[in-house]
Amino acid sequence: MIPFSFTLAEPQHFSIAEKLLLAVLIIASGVLFWRRFGPILNRILRSKKDPGFHLGNIGHRAWEFFSEVLCQSKVIRQRPLPGLAHAFVFWGFCAFALVTLNHIAVGFGIGFLAPAGMFGRFYFSFAAMFALACAVGILGLFVRRFFVRPRWLGDKVSYESGFIAFLIFALMATYLAAFFTTDDAPAARALWWAHTLSLLIFLPIIPHTKHLHLVLSPATVFLSRGGFSAIPPLAGDEDFGLVAGQDLTQLVSLQAYSCVECGRCTEHCPATNTGKILNPKEIILGVRAYLNDIGPQTEQPLLGKYNSQEAVFQCTTCGSCEFQCPVGIEHLPILIGLRRGAVNTGSWDDAYGTKLFNALERGSNALGISAAERDKFVQKQQFPIFDGSQEYCLWLGCMGGYDPKGREIVADFARVMNFLGTSYGVLRKEKCTGDPVRRLGNDLVFQQLAESNLEMLSQSNVKKIVTICPHCVRTIQEDWKAYGTAPPIEHHSEFLARFVDRLPTPAQSEEKIVFHDPCYLGRYRNVYDEPRAVAATAGEVVDPPRARERSFCCGAGGGLAFLGEETGERISHVRAQELAATGASTIGTACPFCNSMFRDALGASNQPAPQLLDIAQLVARSLPDNDRSHSA
């Protein structure tokens, strides 16, 4: 064998028979590919248009494409080792685009990159480096899939994946080996044909395997709705959410076919991790199976054979799945869409759910307590009533207005605002923002609540809102948009973080505070540093194992705080134990729902529990007037 040279060997002089064979093989491969891919593309395109979708903000889309597709940022950041291996395979493919074109052209005697030329030497060597990295990468991924076998990949061993890995390895190996031979050696011709065959066998395997993501996911990432949990508006009088095939939109279908089955969504799902039947990956694959078997534009229900209603209603809408997904699937609009389909048509029959809906249809809050109780609380705390002269409207929310612990948090936050000299007032009347019904898919009650609140806010001439509840923040700022314009709102962590220099601090503190990121503050709003900065004024802030964008839900979101007992382990117990296991003396929270869940979870444990305080309470403890008023 000839030792390595920087020149790629290319066989010369292909016979007519060889050229003909090559042409036939290319056509066969292309036809096989299209016979499988054509129907898929057709199903995506035949799905209905996505209501409210517009291809605006190209700059942002281009950036997402550059970052997530070309740089593989999410793929690498959230799973560094396999992510890097994948990135090298991807970059190898990119580098190979030109190589492959030239490779086929050579077979027809019209190669355009001379291997001995200046550019040829440079480019082929450049591609060789990627080929090496790609070969190592795919070998690593092969070992991971077939020997390490992380459980997120599923119980079934995918032999197709093994075969694909072999083909990719063969592509790289046959390319690299051609540097060790000469143009006229028989080995060069054999390598050329082996490379060609690997390529032409690879192509038709793409459409019916998860490798379809090669073709679709760049489009999926570019075309995503943007935002987080962007729930599309209902279009017209016959749209009730995802009820049947005719409700699947082009985006949903595109996303369903883009799933690469990596299981990152499953790995982070609080429902899956506590033994519930919900598995976000299976939801997406269920939609895909429905599209394959039944297709779009049909009246067959989506829930039933392909996805279970029970699973769909186990989602806490924590958004880990959507955050983690490397191919741009937006799980929340799909899960919530399926819930909308069930609730808006009345097919979801759940005693707790019905109670919640009736409470919010007739009353003012999700807890089903008389609004007079809120009035009493406001009077007792002597909260000023918002009259337009104050800077902030302090939004109490259901938890702040009715829940005992939530009230303590609001009262403490109000004391801190007093200390800072910020003027604020509370509304005379306030209704639930509609967060739980929005996430459970009840568009009727959500609309009533949003419109009623928007009217009260505009009558009161509110300019800025601050609240202790991340769910209120999200719902008021994003979800109400369909019904009007709400004043700007911020979470109290954002407010307090602006005043960290002026916040009271304890005389001396060796307190270790473990901070729990609420889903609706972190993943939904991208606020991670502010609550930590506030908590840091009271002690040393540490992170639990799963923190920031990987934070594990408390179990309350998605309306689940108001539904009945969970199956499997309780999500709140799992998280509370994780927080307590850090050895911190205090758990710091920034959401009254998380607080309430952990209060119960810690109470149920026999272990000595750390104390549980909201960031506002951590600050309020050091107020100079702390001894005077204490209770809520």
Add this chain to the structure above:
Amino acid sequence: MKIIVAIKQVPERDAQVRIDAAGKWIEEADIQYAMNESDAYALEEALQLKEKHGGEVVVLSAGPERVGTTIREALAKGADRAIHIDANDLGQRDSLGVARLLAEAIKPESADLVLTGLQSDDLGLGQTGVILAELLGLPHASLILQVEKTEAGLSVKRELESGWFQTIELPLPAVMTIQSGGNKLRYATLMGIKRAKTKELRRIAAADLAVENAPKAVLEGVALPQKQRSTQILPGTAKEAAAALVEKLKFEVRVL
């Protein structure tokens, strides 16, 4: 089976009521209204009977224009059509006067069953349904929790005091007043609201029903309840306090 459900619109449970200047009623401005609770259970019972045995559910409500929202809610939950007796003077009518209006609207319908709530959440007189039966000349039963259709007519479960129940049979047609809590109320759905838009809502002016309008009972005045606090702290360990609480609930409050 053709079922007519008479429903009333009352101030919402959370409404902050203020007594009006004359001291005879509450200020109606700024108040939100809802369907009377036991009427909602009457509607639910009617809808379940229709789901089991087929037929038609017609809702009937008397009141000013605002009761339209409550009627539409009933249509959204599944009633087939509605009759609205447009009347602005319900405050001046006693139970007999209101029942006369309802009876006149019901007569031409020749229904198999007329349901209404046991009593209203605002006045709580509990008279209208019973008078209605008399005016229509039909048998009636009150305080009903469950209705079963039998070959001869109906078998119904009545609520008595102290957790006692009574089952009685009665022929059709009949009038019944329904107690809250016998069924689980369904929630209104978006699809229901959309479908309700196309359902028939017939308006009848109260004047056209030509009923006598001289009240036999006149409302003298209304008053807010006096506030009274009587909190008891039960001392002792959690176990002792719980035992004392059970004792009180059993023998003083008698809810256990």
